[in-house]
Amino acid sequence: xxxxxxxxxxxxxxxxxxxxxxxLALLAYFQGDGRFLRGARALVLPALLAALAAFxxxxxxxxxxxxRVAYVAKNHSLQDPLWVTxxxxxxxxxxxxxxxxxLQTLYTFLAARKPLDPWRASxxxxxxxxxxxxxxxxxxxxxxxxxxxxxxxxxxVGPNPLxxxxxxxxxxxxxxxxxxxxxxxxxxxxxxxxxxxxxQTWVEETRWWALIAWGFLTxxxxxxxxxxxxxxxWGGYWAWDPVENASFIPWLLATxxxxxxxxxxTRGAFKAxxxxxxxxxxxxxxxxxxxxxxxxxMSVHAFAEGPVGPAFLGFFLLSTSLGLGLLxxxxxxxxxxxxxxxxxxxxxxxxxxxxxxxxxxxxxxGTFYPLLVEAFAGAKVSVGAPxxxxxxxPIGAGILLLMGVGPILPWxxxxxxxxxxxxxxxxxxxxxxxxxxxxxxxxGASLAVGLFLYNLAAILLLVREGVLGRxxxxxxxxxxxxxxxxxxxxxxxxxxxxxxxxxxxxxxxRLEAEKTLYQGQAWEVAGVRMAFQGVRALDEGRxxxxxxxxxxxxxxxxxPRLHFYPQMNAPLPAPKVIYTPGNDYxxxxxxxxxxxxxxxxxxxxxxxxxxWMWVAxxxxxxxxxxxxxxxxGAEAAKGVSPA
Amino acid sequence: MRVxxxxxxxxxxALAQEGPPPDLSPEVFAIARELRCPVCQGESAAESNAGVAxxxxxxxxxxLQEGKTEAEIKAFxxxxxxxxILYEPPRQxxxxxxxxxxxxxxxxxxxxxxxxxxxxxxxxxxLLEEAERxxxxxxx
Numbered sequence: 017x018x019x020x021x022x023x024x025x026x027x028x029x030x031x032x033x034x035x036x037x038x039x040l041a042l043l044a045y046f047q048g049d050g051r052f053l054r055g056a057r058a059l060v061l062p063a064l065l066a067a068l069a070a071f072x073x074x075x076x077x078x079x080x081x082x083x084r085v086a087y088v089a090k091n092h093s094l095q096d097p098l099w100v101t102x103x104x105x106x107x108x109x110x111x112x113x114x115x116x117x118x119l120q121t122l123y124t125f126l127a128a129r130k131p132l133d134p135w136r137a138s139x140x141x142x143x144x145x146x147x148x149x150x151x152x153x154x155x156x157x158x159x160x161x162x163x164x165x166x167x168x169x170x171x172x173v174g175p176n177p178l179x180x181x182x183x184x185x186x187x188x189x190x191x192x193x194x195x196x197x198x199x200x201x202x203x204x205x206x207x208x209x210x211x212x213x214x215x216q217t218w219v220e221e222t223r224w225w226a227l228i229a230w231g232f233l234t235x236x237x238x239x240x241x242x243x244x245x246x247x248x249x250w251g252g253y254w255a256w257d258p259v260e261n262a263s264f265i266p267w268l269l270a271t272x273x274x275x276x277x278x279x280x281x282t283r284g285a286f287k288a289x290x291x292x293x294x295x296x297x298x299x300x301x302x303x304x305x306x307x308x309x310x311x312x313x314m315s316v317h318a319f320a321e322g323p324v325g326p327a328f329l330g331f332f333l334l335s336t337s338l339g340l341g342l343l344x345x346x347x348x349x350x351x352x353x354x355x356x357x358x359x360x361x362x363x364x365x366x367x368x369x370x371x372x373x374x375x376x377x378x379x380x381x382g383t384f385y386p387l388l389v390e391a392f393a394g395a396k397v398s399v400g401a402p403x404x405x406x407x408x409x410p411i412g413a414g415i416l417l418l419m420g421v422g423p424i425l426p427w428x429x430x431x432x433x434x435x436x437x438x439x440x441x442x443x444x445x446x447x448x449x450x451x452x453x454x455x456x457x458x459x460g461a462s463l464a465v466g467l468f469l470y471n472l473a474a475i476l477l478l479v480r481e482g483v484l485g486r487x488x489x490x491x492x493x494x495x496x497x498x499x500x501x502x503x504x505x506x507x508x509x510x511x512x513x514x515x516x517x518x519x520x521x522x523x524x525x526r527l528e529a530e531k532t533l534y535q536g537q538a539w540e541v542a543g544v545r546m547a548f549q550g551v552r553a554l555d556e557g558r559x560x561x562x563x564x565x566x567x568x569x570x571x572x573x574x575x576p577r578l579h580f581y582p583q584m585n586a587p588l589p590a591p592k593v594i595y596t597p598g599n600d601y602x603x604x605x606x607x608x609x610x611x612x613x614x615x616x617x618x619x620x621x622x623x624x625x626x627x628w629m630w631v632a633x634x635x636x637x638x639x640x641x642x643x644x645x646x647x648x649g650a651e652a653a654k655g656v657s658p659a
Numbered sequence: 660m661r662v663x664x665x666x667x668x669x670x671x672x673a674l675a676q677e678g679p680p681p682d683l684s685p686e687v688f689a690i691a692r693e694l695r696c697p698v699c700q701g702e703s704a705a706e707s708n709a710g711v712a713x714x715x716x717x718x719x720x721x722x723l724q725e726g727k728t729e730a731e732i733k734a735f736x737x738x739x740x741x742x743x744i745l746y747e748p749p750r751q752x753x754x755x756x757x758x759x760x761x762x763x764x765x766x767x768x769x770x771x772x773x774x775x776x777x778x779x780x781x782x783x784x785x786l787l788e789e790a791e792r793x794x795x796x797x798x799x
Binding site for chain 1: 688692693702745746747753754758760761768
């Protein structure tokens with residue numbers, strides 16, 4: 017037995033189990049025979065084990081430096097530290113697809129454990145097995161992680177240096193994949209619901225799945241932003257790069273779905289929207305993979321290109337037409353008949369969902385536009401950060417506005433006493449914006465201050481209402497914490513408000529300057545005084561590092577670095593970031609005198625409130641976790657407070 | 660012009676070490692951030708460490724010192740590389756639609772929402788009577 021053999025065996029078996037499972041699940045549905053369903057269920061665990069065996073085979077090949085495997089030869093070297101070796105399976109295309117397939121089998125396994133009526137259970141299994149067939153089919157044919165080389169090299173080149181520069185690489189991709197794959201379960205339930213024409217319960221049943229997927233996506237994105245900030249050496253966290261956009265679109269659609277799902281659970285409305293959002297969110301994960309892994313769009317993230325483009329495009333079209341085709345078939349039955357008022361909980365939730373969906377459309381448009389122009393007009397154009405920022409700012413402001421007022425408004429129609437709270441919130445918004453303007457901030461930044469304070473006030477009002485309501489009923493005010501959905505969502509919303517403030521300020525007030533310093537020379541910029549004391553070279557085995565010694569008045573000695581990797585011709589800057597609650601100070605070594613080390617070019621980037629964006633990301637993840645955390649009793653889990 | 664740029668790119672690694680890079684003020688970065696680094700994958704001229712990007716920053720710094728405006732500097736680079744160099748698509752020509760479509764979408768969205776939130780009109784009285792009459796009538 018060798019790793020390639022075990023891997024190929026695992027992939028083939030996973031494909032075979034999935035194909036068989038798909039066939040049995042479809043038979044169970046169309047024949048109405050429970051024996052087939054039992055057979056399909058029995059194949060869920062074997063598929064998971066086969067996928068796990070394949071994944072472990074890849075780790076085995078990497079750990080034993082088996083360069084006969086092409087993937088290992090391309091992405092591994094003898095000098096890689098252990099943690100880099102362990103995370104190399106997702107450093108390139110084939111391994112990433114294997115991880116995706118493995119996580120899919122895991123989600124299928126977990127989803128199959130849920131009790132469900134046999135009709136929908138067979139369809140849910142059929143969809144999930146179908147997705148597995150696609151992934152393992154791709155692995156078995158065009159993107160095999162276990163292809164072998166006739167003449168294996170003695171040593172490989174190792175993974176892309178950008179990926180081994182920071183431990184975040186161990187975390188960020190896995191979180192993203194957990195999020196992407198998680199969206200497959202609500203999609204499968206939605207397809208089953210439309211097929212058997214039972215439109216109401218699937219939302220409640222997949223609420224947790226959607227929330228888990230959203231939580232992973234959020235955590236993954238924030239982790240990626242932080243990685244970009246710490247590693248890429250440009251002092252930014254979001255570049256509107258095609259890959260970032262491609263993963264932002266499912267996040268936006270999943271967010272829209274989470275909000276319209278609440279309306280269906282509470283009022284039974286927006287059924288059609290929920291089917292559409294969940295289909296598009298799932299399809300967007302596939303489209304994103306096509307966009308970024310097929311080489312049609314250039315991107316700094318294009319670590320993992322390959323011949324899988326057409327396959328992913330086909331799968332995207334298939335899943336979209338499955339979801340939307342079924343939706344058009346049942347369109348008459350899921351149409352909303354009730355009357356909605358804009359100034360109600362459901363009104364703001366729908367409006368907010370439209371903001372998210374519209375944002376997703378704009379991001380899609382901007383990402384694809386250069387491609388379309390090149391295809392039809394033969395000209396090259398760029399649609400970059402300035403476009404996305406200008407379009408996103410008003411959308412983001414609209415979302416922040418709705419986020420504050422939505423939870424305050426009651427369902428159906430506003431009561432008279434609600435208007436007092438609304439006027440209070442508007443006063444806070446106006447006052448905060450005015451305060452910002454008086455402090456001399458730009459209009460956009462002042463509006464961000466206003467919106468942050470307005471959201472803070474809205475959250476405080478809701479907490480106060482919850483606590484006072486319990487006191488008036490003679491209950492312990494701490495019981496408010498038992499309302500996990502309310503408290504958790506408020507924590508997430510607080511995180512979003514803080515994120516908005518951080519984005520607005522860091523985008524508006526970023527200061528960047530560069531200067532060449534000679535030994536002993538001092539430079540004062542942005543309130544920091546630094547003196548250059550020389551460069552030092554370090555041989556670190558797999559790379560060569562040069563660091564500049566800067567003595568600063570506020571942060572002691574700071575040592576930004578340049579890393580030279582043998583497989584890259586340009587050095588990679590390794591910034592030194594000083595995080596403070598006000599400004600972040602980002603020191604970069606850009607260049608140095610290679611003969612005598614007498615000078616070094618140093619760049620300083622000062623960005624306000626970035627620190628709070630990471631806090632905000634933590635709050636969003638914690639809030640999600642709080643909602644998902646198992647409640648003590650079944651009573652509490654239903655949101656009914658025990659008397 | 661193109662040949663000159665190519666030659667420049669070829670010899671930049673050698674040029675770069677001839678002397679230290681120039682000092683760059685925040686204004687240089689503000690302009691460079693909006694320009695694409697022509698040889699990179701999705702990086703701006705402010706971020707990239709490629710030779711061309713270093714040279715672009717140097718040119719921007721020089722032109723700023725000569726008193727040129729941001730628009731003139733951008734025009735210089737558009738002249739050299741085409742409009743592709745601008746990260747902000749111009750609101751004219753081929754890229755006009757990327758700006759217009761979101762606006763059109765917004766209008767469409769507004770119209771759709773108006774339809775959604777508009778109170779459902781009840782039938783006019785004469786039709787209502789007719790409907791009631793038909794309901795009571797036994798089917799023919």
